[in-house]
Amino acid sequence: MSDYLDINNEELLKDFFSEAEQQVEILESNVLVIEQNPEDRNAVDEIFRAAHTLKGGSATVEMTELSKFTHAMEDLLDEIRSGSVRVTEETVDLLLKSIDIIKLMLDARASGSIYSDDVSGIVNQLRSFIPEKTDKKSSKASALKVSVPTSAPPVASPKAQTPASSLDVKDYFSEYEILELAETIQKGEDLYAVIVKFDESNLMNSVGGIQVFAALKDYGSVLKTVPDFDALYEDEFHETVIYFLSSASDSKILEKAAFIGDVTLSASAERLQIKEEAHETYKPAQSAPAKAPDASVSGIKVSEKAEEKAVEEAQDQPSKSVEKTEKKQSQPSAQGSGHSSSGSILRVDANRIDYLLNLVSETVITKASLNQSTIEFTELYDKFQNSSTIYKDKTRRLLDKMPEYLEKIQQGYDINSIKQDVLNEYSSLLEVFGDFDSSMKAAVTKFKSSSQNLGRISGELQEGVMKIRMVPISQIFSRFPRVVRDLSRDLNKNVQLVIEGEDTELDKSVVEDLLDPIMHCVRNSLDHGVESPEVRKSLGKSEQGILLLKASNEGNMIVIEVADDGHGIDVEAVKQKAVERGILHPNKTLTDIEAFQLVFAPGFSTSKTISSVSGRGVGLDVVKTHIEKLNGTVMVESEPNVGTRFIIKLPLTLAIIQGLLIRVGDEVYSIPITSVIESHRVKPDEINRIDNYEVFNVRDEVYSLLRLNRLFGITSAETDDDGYNYIVVVGTEEKKVGLMVDSLIGEEAVVIKPLKDQFTNSPGIAGASILGDGSVSLIIDVAQLLELGLKQEMQARERREASIW
Numbered sequence: 001m002s003d004y005l006d007i008n009n010e011e012l013l014k015d016f017f018s019e020a021e022q023q024v025e026i027l028e029s030n031v032l033v034i035e036q037n038p039e040d041r042n043a044v045d046e047i048f049r050a051a052h053t054l055k056g057g058s059a060t061v062e063m064t065e066l067s068k069f070t071h072a073m074e075d076l077l078d079e080i081r082s083g084s085v086r087v088t089e090e091t092v093d094l095l096l097k098s099i100d101i102i103k104l105m106l107d108a109r110a111s112g113s114i115y116s117d118d119v120s121g122i123v124n125q126l127r128s129f130i131p132e133k134t135d136k137k138s139s140k141a142s143a144l145k146v147s148v149p150t151s152a153p154p155v156a157s158p159k160a161q162t163p164a165s166s167l168d169v170k171d172y173f174s175e176y177e178i179l180e181l182a183e184t185i186q187k188g189e190d191l192y193a194v195i196v197k198f199d200e201s202n203l204m205n206s207v208g209g210i211q212v213f214a215a216l217k218d219y220g221s222v223l224k225t226v227p228d229f230d231a232l233y234e235d236e237f238h239e240t241v242i243y244f245l246s247s248a249s250d251s252k253i254l255e256k257a258a259f260i261g262d263v264t265l266s267a268s269a270e271r272l273q274i275k276e277e278a279h280e281t282y283k284p285a286q287s288a289p290a291k292a293p294d295a296s297v298s299g300i301k302v303s304e305k306a307e308e309k310a311v312e313e314a315q316d317q318p319s320k321s322v323e324k325t326e327k328k329q330s331q332p333s334a335q336g337s338g339h340s341s342s343g344s345i346l347r348v349d350a351n352r353i354d355y356l357l358n359l360v361s362e363t364v365i366t367k368a369s370l371n372q373s374t375i376e377f378t379e380l381y382d383k384f385q386n387s388s389t390i391y392k393d394k395t396r397r398l399l400d401k402m403p404e405y406l407e408k409i410q411q412g413y414d415i416n417s418i419k420q421d422v423l424n425e426y427s428s429l430l431e432v433f434g435d436f437d438s439s440m441k442a443a444v445t446k447f448k449s450s451s452q453n454l455g456r457i458s459g460e461l462q463e464g465v466m467k468i469r470m471v472p473i474s475q476i477f478s479r480f481p482r483v484v485r486d487l488s489r490d491l492n493k494n495v496q497l498v499i500e501g502e503d504t505e506l507d508k509s510v511v512e513d514l515l516d517p518i519m520h521c522v523r524n525s526l527d528h529g530v531e532s533p534e535v536r537k538s539l540g541k542s543e544q545g546i547l548l549l550k551a552s553n554e555g556n557m558i559v560i561e562v563a564d565d566g567h568g569i570d571v572e573a574v575k576q577k578a579v580e581r582g583i584l585h586p587n588k589t590l591t592d593i594e595a596f597q598l599v600f601a602p603g604f605s606t607s608k609t610i611s612s613v614s615g616r617g618v619g620l621d622v623v624k625t626h627i628e629k630l631n632g633t634v635m636v637e638s639e640p641n642v643g644t645r646f647i648i649k650l651p652l653t654l655a656i657i658q659g660l661l662i663r664v665g666d667e668v669y670s671i672p673i674t675s676v677i678e679s680h681r682v683k684p685d686e687i688n689r690i691d692n693y694e695v696f697n698v699r700d701e702v703y704s705l706l707r708l709n710r711l712f713g714i715t716s717a718e719t720d721d722d723g724y725n726y727i728v729v730v731g732t733e734e735k736k737v738g739l740m741v742d743s744l745i746g747e748e749a750v751v752i753k754p755l756k757d758q759f760t761n762s763p764g765i766a767g768a769s770i771l772g773d774g775s776v777s778l779i780i781d782v783a784q785l786l787e788l789g790l791k792q793e794m795q796a797r798e799r800r801e802a803s804i805w
Contacts, residue, residue, distance in 0.1 A: 016061050019053075020106055024099060025478055026050040031095045032481045038087035047095075048077045054102070059207045062214075065115055066105045072123045073098045075130060084131050094125055096482070169193075169272050172226060172244065181223065185246045189220065191272045192251065194243040194258050197265045205237045208263045213243065215257050220247025244272075346508060348468050356464045362457050369450040376443045383436050391432045398426050462656065462749075469509070470652070473551045473560075474502035476515045480522060480549060487526050494533050494544045495526060501551035506558045506652050510630055514560075514650070517623040517634075521562040521646045522547065524620060529566030529644050539641060541565070557674065558652055563645040569638040571595045596636040600624040623648075628783045631657075631672060631766070657752060659769070659779065661745035662728060664708045665716035668777045669741075670750045670769055675782040677729045677736060679744060684725060696727065696738060703729060703738045706785070711764070716742050730782045737786055752779060 027050045033043040051074045058066040073095070079085040101119060108115040169191070173181065185191055194216060198208045209225070209232035216222055225232060226242040247254060251269035258267035405418050477499050488495040530536075530545035537543055548563040574595045578584035583601060590598075602621045623646075627634045632650035651657060651674060659670035660679075680698065687696050687705060694705040705727065709716040727738040750769040766781035 012061065016057055017106065017110065019057060023050040023054045023057075024102060024106070027054075027102075028096070028099050028482055029478055031092060031099065032485060034087050035089075035092045035485075044077075044081050048074070048081050051077055056207050060210055063105075063109060066102065066109070069098070069101065069105065069119055069123065072126050073102075076126045079130050085129055091129060094122070094129070097122060098126065172224065172242070181246075184223070189246045189248045191223075192220075192245055192247055192254055192269050193272055194245065194254055194267060194269045195240065196243065196258050196267045197240050198238065199263060199265050200237055200239065202263050205263075206234075208260070209238055209241045211260055211263055212241070212258050212267075215260065216243055216245055216254065219249045219254060219257055220245045346468070346471070352464065352468055356461070356468070359457055359461045359464060362453070363461070366450055366453050366457060369446070370454070373443065373447045373450060376439075376446070380436065380440055380443055383439065384433075387432050387436050391429065394426060394429045394432070398422075398429070401425075466507070466652075466656065467505075469507050470505040471508045471511055472502060473504050473506060473511065473514075473558075475511055476518065477502045477549055477551070479515070480518075483519070483522065484526065484547060487523065488530075491526060492532060493526065493530055495530055495547050496544050497547050497549065499549045504551040504553060504558060506650065510558075510650055510652075513626060513630060517626045517648065518549075518560065518562060520620060520623050521648075522549070525562060525564040525566065525644065525646075529564035529568075531566055535567075539567075553652075554649070556652055556658065557649050560648040560650070561645055562648075563643060565643040568640045568642060568644050569596060569599065569636070570640075574598050592638075596638060599636065600634070631674065657750050657779075658747060659750035660728065660747055661771075661777065662708075662726075662739075662741040663743045663745060664712065664741050665714040667712075667714055668745065668771065668775065669708070670748075670777045670779045671728060671730060671739075672766075672779070672782065673747060675730045677731065679729065680727045680738075681724045682727055683723065687725070698729070703736055705738045705740060707740045709740075709742075711785075731786065735786065739785075750777070750779065 027047055030043040030047045030050070034040055034047070037043070051070055055067050055070040055074055058064075058070065076085065076091070076095075080087060080091070085091065101115075101122065104117075105115040169178065181191065196209075196212050198205060202208060213222060213225065213229070213232065222243055222245045224244040226244075227238055232238065232241065243258070245254075251271060254269040255267045258264065258269070405422065408418055409415060480499070481497055484495055484497040525547055530547065531539070531541075533543040536545065546565045548561065550561040550563070552559050552561075571590075571592055575584060575590060575598075578595075578598050578601075579586050583598065584590070600620050600623070624634055627648055627650065630650050632648060634649075635647045636644065637647065638644040651672075658673040660673055660676050662669050662671060678698075680696075682696060687694055689695070690702070694707075695702050696705055697703075708714070726741050726744055728741060728744070729736055729738050731737055748771075752767045753769060754767050755765065764781055764785040765778050766784075767779045769777050769779060771777050
């Protein structure tokens with residue numbers, strides 16, 4: 001427990017940053033909710049709880065600038081929660097600005113520094129929304145507070161003091177615990193009870209107990225607290241806390257360490273005689289029932305709200321302990337490592353872990369069954385050898401006896417009698433393997449059952465592990481309400497964001513790389529798609545545009561749609577821009593679908609002006625590049641004055657895919673099944689040439705042909721025994737090509753292993769996989785293969801034509 005509150009503890013910092021990110025997301029999403037519905041009490045309560053949790057957590061790790069700023073924000077949220085302050089556009093803007101500052105503070109701490117910009121302006125704005133009556137109460141509290149000196153510990157009232165003789169160790173520890181304490185306390189150390197009384201008027205009175213705990217642990221081992229430590233960590237004020245610790249320091253040093261200005265009222269340390277108590281426990285006696293310490297304190301009690309302003313003024317004068325804390329926090333190693341690793345933290349439903357544990361237990365049982373089968377097969381092999389020895393021996397004796405039987409036949413002996421003699425002596429030869437045969441059948445049946453169970457368990461285990469990596473897409477969808485709100489205001493547009501399917505799950509590695517593509521699609525829809533309110537009104541549309549963000553499952557794929565109800569893509573403008581940039585010949589005719597694909601060209605933009613939102617032509621190019629890296633596809637559908645829809649299709653996971661195994665020469669390759677459209681078995685005379693390109697016709701549709709043996713430099717026959725060629729059609733609906741292979745092996749689950757070192761940049765290869773027989777199969781990157789194949793085919797034809805001339 002003593003390491004838990006160490007602010008340089010990397011595990012603590014990881015947990016804090018991960019929790020802080022979640023609380024910031026809760027803050028931001030719910031602020032946007034109350035902007036639309038100010039009467040939503042649940043959202044207001046969620047905002048307040050998130051701010052309070054963030055304040056307490058930052059105070060625990062001694063990030064004072066964050067805890068103070070969050071407290072100022074919490075004051076306004078408290079007034080909103082009580083109904084004293086109404087939710088308006090101004091308050092929402094201010095809260096969102098405050099959240100942005102909190103993000104900057106967290107980022108600064110993550111990089112090993114402390115946010116140093118002046119936030120007094122926005123703090124004053126937060127306070128300006130709080131009604132005047134609160135300030136008056138604070139003023140009175142300030143007057144009361146001034147009369148109490150802060151430079152030295154205040155003198156506790158007679159009731160607050162605890163006499164040395166009144167504290168009995170048996171009131172707080174059982175007999176067994178006392179014996180254990182006597183053995184735990186090291187030589188040169190004593191057991192102390194440090195009694196601390198806290199200031200209820202402190203702004204962060206609920207975390208005072210933890211702050212004292214953190215201070216005392218530097219002087220010894222804190223063995224127990226009353227109330228319990230878990231109770232101290234809750235959002236509740238405890239007036240008196242007793243800390244039992246083993247320390248080599250004297251009581252004065254402990255009292256000084258436990259007293260924290262503006263947090264505690266008094267601190268007293270008493271040394272306990274634990275050794276004597278330990279000897280007494282051997283005597284027959286009942287231990288006294290545990291009782292809570294007297295928590296009553298005389299004097300004036302001022303509520304937290306009444307002294308908030310006074311304490312804030314006092315906090316402007318940093319104490320030595322705060323200065324020491326800031327020096328510790330300026331170390332970059334602990335802070336940086338804490339936050340950088342937060343992205344690798346994966347929160348998993350406990351039911352999924354239980355499911356995996358159950359499968360592991362089944363695996364152990366199956367393993368034991370297979371071990372038993374191994375033993376049985378070993379015994380059966382010994383039995384087979386014995387039976388084989390007997391069989392060979394009897395067969396040899398029969399062969400040795402054959403000349404004798406033949407001689408008797410020649411001498412005229414009755415053949416039937418000779419046959420009967422052979423049967424009587426050697427009939428057991430037919431039953432030598434009888435016991436082995438029955439035992440072998442039973443063992444094989446048992447082994448098949450265990451093997452089937454192992455296959456089922458491994459399949460479920462694979463699915464269970466993949467589910468652990470699955471996270472809801474809401475992790476990125478939740479960021480877009482703020483983006484759409486701010487961007488639509490910058491563009492002077494009225495846009496409503498509709499999110500559907502946010503519970504759809506996909507692999508965490510895919511989620512992390514999906515934010516940028518969706519962000520570019522959303523920005524494109526807002527800037528180029530949705531019209532201004534005036535234009536929409538003139539077209540007979542609602543002044544408020546709709547932007548749809550939707551996720552759904554389609555087999556082993558996830559489909560993400562970004563759709564708007566704007567004016568759609570201007571096909572003529574796209575063609576004109578393509579002609580201007582030299583991408584398209586002026587006389588070439590394009591279908592609408594082909595024109596839509598031009599918007600993904602690098603540097604392509606129909607925007608006439610360059611702004612912070614668009615105009616540089618890098619948005620949709622980034623979308624296509626990122627999605628293809630994830631083995632996905634992106635398509636565009638658009639209709640004039642109806643809207644535009646971006647459709648992104650991705651595999652649910654990048655770790656295991658379904659692949660079509662093919663053979664080229666002696667090599668086996670895997671093609672992702674998501675890229676396979678169909679396969680054909682054709683005769684060589686069905687392959688034709690058009691402009692020196694090899695093509696073949698399927699249902700009146702002409703496909704270009706790539707020979708993988710030429711592409712990868714592999715010697716192969718290209719045809720099967722009957723003289724047929726196998727062709728696998730791969731690509732997308734817009735771009736298809738046929739790959740000629742030697743044979744098709746079948747479909748199989750392929751585990752992707754990334755290639756490293758000199759193989760990393762191998763064109764046309766996405767990775768490798770190990771097959772069931774131990775051989776390595778390279779996984780084909782279809783997108784790269786199309787570009788590489790066309791390029792090499794053109795170069796080869798140019799060389800052939802040059803040699804002819």
